[in-house]
Amino acid sequence: MRDRLIFIGQFIFTLLVAGFLVVPAILSISAGVTVNYFRGIQSGVTLQWVAQVWELYAGTILLSFVVAFATLAATLVTGVPAAYALHVRGGRLSRIVEEIITLPLAIPGLAIALALLLTYGGFGDFRRSWLFILVGHVIFTMPFMVRSVMAVFATVDIKTLDEGAASLGASPWRRFRDVIVPNALPGILAGSLMVVTLSLGEFNLTWMLHTPLTKTLPIGLADSYASMRLEVASAYTLIFFVMIIPLLVAMQLFAEKEQKR
Amino acid sequence: MSAQAGHGASVRIEACGKTFADGTRALEPATLEIARGETLVLLGPSGCGKTTMLRIIAGLELPDAGGRVLFDGKDMTAVPIERRNVGMVFQSYALFPNMSVSDNIGYGLKIRGVPEKERAARVAELVALTNISGLENRRIDQLSGGQRQRVALARAVAIRPGILLLDEPLTALDAALRDRLRGELNRLLRALGITTIYVTHDQSEAMELGDRVVVMQKGKIAQIGTPREIYFTPNSRFVAEFIGAANIVEAAIENGHLVLPGGRQPIDGDANISAAVAMIRPETIRVLAAESAPLSGVIDSVSFIGDRQRLVVSGVSNRSLTVDAPNTVRAKSGERIGLSISPDAVRLLPPER
Numbered sequence: 001m002r003d004r005l006i007f008i009g010q011f012i013f014t015l016l017v018a019g020f021l022v023v024p025a026i027l028s029i030s031a032g033v034t035v036n037y038f039r040g041i042q043s044g045v046t047l048q049w050v051a052q053v054w055e056l057y058a059g060t061i062l063l064s065f066v067v068a069f070a071t072l073a074a075t076l077v078t079g080v081p082a083a084y085a086l087h088v089r090g091g092r093l094s095r096i097v098e099e100i101i102t103l104p105l106a107i108p109g110l111a112i113a114l115a116l117l118l119t120y121g122g123f124g125d126f127r128r129s130w131l132f133i134l135v136g137h138v139i140f141t142m143p144f145m146v147r148s149v150m151a152v153f154a155t156v157d158i159k160t161l162d163e164g165a166a167s168l169g170a171s172p173w174r175r176f177r178d179v180i181v182p183n184a185l186p187g188i189l190a191g192s193l194m195v196v197t198l199s200l201g202e203f204n205l206t207w208m209l210h211t212p213l214t215k216t217l218p219i220g221l222a223d224s225y226a227s228m229r230l231e232v233a234s235a236y237t238l239i240f241f242v243m244i245i246p247l248l249v250a251m252q253l254f255a256e257k258e259q260k261r
Numbered sequence: 262m263s264a265q266a267g268h269g270a271s272v273r274i275e276a277c278g279k280t281f282a283d284g285t286r287a288l289e290p291a292t293l294e295i296a297r298g299e300t301l302v303l304l305g306p307s308g309c310g311k312t313t314m315l316r317i318i319a320g321l322e323l324p325d326a327g328g329r330v331l332f333d334g335k336d337m338t339a340v341p342i343e344r345r346n347v348g349m350v351f352q353s354y355a356l357f358p359n360m361s362v363s364d365n366i367g368y369g370l371k372i373r374g375v376p377e378k379e380r381a382a383r384v385a386e387l388v389a390l391t392n393i394s395g396l397e398n399r400r401i402d403q404l405s406g407g408q409r410q411r412v413a414l415a416r417a418v419a420i421r422p423g424i425l426l427l428d429e430p431l432t433a434l435d436a437a438l439r440d441r442l443r444g445e446l447n448r449l450l451r452a453l454g455i456t457t458i459y460v461t462h463d464q465s466e467a468m469e470l471g472d473r474v475v476v477m478q479k480g481k482i483a484q485i486g487t488p489r490e491i492y493f494t495p496n497s498r499f500v501a502e503f504i505g506a507a508n509i510v511e512a513a514i515e516n517g518h519l520v521l522p523g524g525r526q527p528i529d530g531d532a533n534i535s536a537a538v539a540m541i542r543p544e545t546i547r548v549l550a551a552e553s554a555p556l557s558g559v560i561d562s563v564s565f566i567g568d569r570q571r572l573v574v575s576g577v578s579n580r581s582l583t584v585d586a587p588n589t590v591r592a593k594s595g596e597r598i599g600l601s602i603s604p605d606a607v608r609l610l611p612p613e614r
Contacts, residue, residue: 091282156358157353157355160351160353160355161355161357163321163342163349163351163355164349164351164354164355164356164357165357165368166321166341166342166343167319167342167343167347167348167349167417167426168343168368168369168372168416168417168420169343169344169346169369169372169373169420170343170368170372171343174372178357178368179357179359182357182359183357183358183359185359
């Protein structure tokens with residue numbers, strides 16, 4: 001009887017906490033499909049706001065995905081070999097390099113953006129293109145890729161596997177392709193998940209770096225919150241959810257499958 | 262199989278030392294020759310430099326400046342491991358978890374561009390040779406320790422290497438399996454007849470597998486010889502005590518006899534010294550009745566082992582003496598017994614440098 005009471009108490013508490021977190025999201029999403037939020041749901045349900053957002057921000061949404069996947073490509077191409085090199089080389093220099101790569105986690109995005117603007121702001125074409133945002137995102141997400149790949153290397157003794165493949169005659173590139181990457185796959189997937197999500201949601205660095213023509217999802221969101229009616233901003237949130245959740249779920253499932261293997 | 266009839270390359274390392282970046286000296290400059298088809302065992306306690314020497318031969322470490330590694334007389338010092346054509350078995354086996362057993366075994370052949378059909382035939386041959394039939398499609402994490410060891414060996418041998426390098430291949434296994442695989446490995450190495458360098462800290466592995474054994478201590482070669490030479494004529498106290506059980510006796514010498522508290526023990530050879538450190542193996546000591554024996558002492562303890570019994574006897578020499586007696590001898594602790602040792606079983610060790 002006592003156990004049951006404790007269980008019910010805990011269950012109710014959990015429901016309350018979950019409700020506290022979920023209700024704002026539901027309200028925000030439902031506001032996006034309400035004709036008039038101030039009159040409530042009785043005013044009717046509509047997709048006009050969603051359509052309006054799509055019309056206004058389709059380019060922004062597309063650019064967000066372009067930036068996110070370009071960031072992923074850049075962190076894969078440089079981050080995975082970097083993690084391999086840092087792990088195999090070891091020693092003090094490697095640790096220092098690792099610290100430097102990790103630094104953007106501790107430095108506010110605004111400061112990184114400011115440094116980029118001070119240094120490269122003068123290169124007009126570069127400054128105006130989306131590549132400028134890409135650079136910021138790569139700097140910001142790189143530690144997540146490098147760290148999650150290095151964590152896997154530490155558990156599978158990649159150095160000995162590498163030596164094993166070398167003893168069988170494999171060149172460094174063959175070793176990397178046949179042995180290192182396949183065995184680092186769980187880390188690479190986890191890192192990719194982080195990189196794409198962080199890039200899609202990154203605000204403060206992007207806010208400093210963007211131009212009116214290079215806006216990403218969160219910047220557009222801030223824009224619509226500031227300048228449009230609440231229903232439009234909420235419809236924007238709805239689109240954001242619809243875009244990002246399937247992506248997250250897909251990558252999570254993929255990572256789980258890989259771990260079970 | 263004699264060395265002349267063997268396969269593979271001969272190896273010579275010249276003045277190969279190794280100092281690590283932090284200044285530790287892992288290996289004093291050493292020179293060593295390994296004949297074609299010979300099995301050489303590098304034996305020593307952990308940290309003696311044996312693995313470093315193996316890794317230098319493999320091409321996984323560069324020797325300090327001045328050191329050279331030659332295969333069949335060709336300088337390989339600057340050649341990376343992937344172009345040395347060596348087969349290596351690692352202590353942790355280093356099997357690729359992302360490949361099946363047969364893909365692991367065939368990997369080196371794939372790298373060499375061997376056609377798939379030929380590759381499959383060679384893999385099947387090695388699967389049979391190493392007794393792992395039926396496991397070809399298993400993943401590595403579905404194998405037992407002993408099976409992993411065989412796969413690692415099959416993978417290293419598949420490429421027909423010039424030199425086979427084994428780094429403590431049995432250490433990760435439990436004792437019973439280790440004994441069984443040791444015999445199997447011995448037969449396999451003899452059948453292959455390939456130049457083999459085998460690193461171990463286990464003296465019984467070294468004895469059984471080695472044509473010659475290199476005993477190492479603190480980065481230096483302590484002694485090189487056949488297992489018999491190393492066992493019967495160790496040239497230092499370290500080698501004597503590291504290989505098998507040994508009684509080390511310090512005594513004065515008078516007229517060709519060791520003067521011991523328990524009696525006088527005749528010795529062979531050079532008697533022009535006044536004192537010596539001698540080694541006596543426990544199994545060379547015979548147990549007699551106390552009255553009629555040249556040496557006598559008191560039994561401290563008796564351990565019955567099965568095929569023999571091990572007595573610890575005090576009062577014979579400066580420290581208690583270990584004696585391996587036949588299992589039929591009746592011995593009780595506290596009893597006085599007589600001992601006799603043939604003069605040629607007493608090995609005088611050179612004074613410590």
